[in-house]
Amino acid sequence: xxxxxxxxxxxHLLPPLPYADNALAPVISANTIGFHYGKHHKGYLxxxxxxxxxxxxxxxxxxxxxKETAGxxxxxxxxxxxxxxxxxxxxxxxxxxxxxxxPPAVLKQKIEASFSxxxxxxxxxxxVAMTQFGSGWAWxxxxxxxxxxxxxxxxxxxxxxxxxxxxxxxxxxHAYYLDYQNRRADYLNxxxxxxxxxxxxxxxxx
Ligand code: MN
Numbered sequence: 614x615x616x617x618x619x620x621x622x623x624x625h626l627l628p629p630l631p632y633a634d635n636a637l638a639p640v641i642s643a644n645t646i647g648f649h650y651g652k653h654h655k656g657y658l659x660x661x662x663x664x665x666x667x668x669x670x671x672x673x674x675x676x677x678x679x680k681e682t683a684g685x686x687x688x689x690x691x692x693x694x695x696x697x698x699x700x701x702x703x704x705x706x707x708x709x710x711x712x713x714x715x716p717p718a719v720l721k722q723k724i725e726a727s728f729s730x731x732x733x734x735x736x737x738x739x740x741v742a743m744t745q746f747g748s749g750w751a752w753x754x755x756x757x758x759x760x761x762x763x764x765x766x767x768x769x770x771x772x773x774x775x776x777x778x779x780x781x782x783x784x785x786x787h788a789y790y791l792d793y794q795n796r797r798a799d800y801l802n803x804x805x806x807x808x809x810x811x812x813x814x815x816x817x818x819x
Pocket of ligand 1: 701783785
């Protein structure tokens with residue numbers, strides 16, 4: 614038997630959207646989803662597949678690539694594309710056409726223990742999302758036993774900071790500019806009231 618290794622090409626694939634492209638309208642239009650998912654998210658995937666081909670990262674999972682390139686100056690481009698793929702998949706799951714409303718009991722208790730009320734948690738999410746200067750993300754994370762709201766710039770992820778992401782909101786301008794132009798607050802309030810997927814956040818607590 615030959616010991617020859619078969620050359621493997623492991624491509625990162627674009628995960629299907631968890632709903633139709635018009636399902637989040639009118640809060641987020643099909644037009645925005647078309648560019649955001651079809652061009653931006655896919656673009657990061659195409660870039661990453663090219664960047665890692667034939668390198669030591671070629672057969673690593675997305676999580677591993679993110680963790681192994683984080684904070685390394687000579688790997689910034691790979692980190693940015695890998696983390697943006699992860700962040701966007703997580704964002705699509707953080708939204709739901711039937712979102713908003715009350716979190717499931719197990720999550721609600723944790724929110725109340727950390728922020729006193731669900732409204733206070735939503736206000737803090739909106740506040741960090743508003744004060745992220747330039748491109749980035751707002752996150753609800755589990756830090757030890759407590760819930761926290763944090764922001765990250767550009768492609769940065771709480772994954773590399775020892776906390777567990779529960780949900781995220783994209784505050785890059787491409788996430789809202791077609792629908793809201795410069796009105797980031799209107800985008801955030803509509804997402805928090807109508808789309809935020811507390812069930813997904815509760816599942817991530819496990
Ligand atoms: Mn985005």
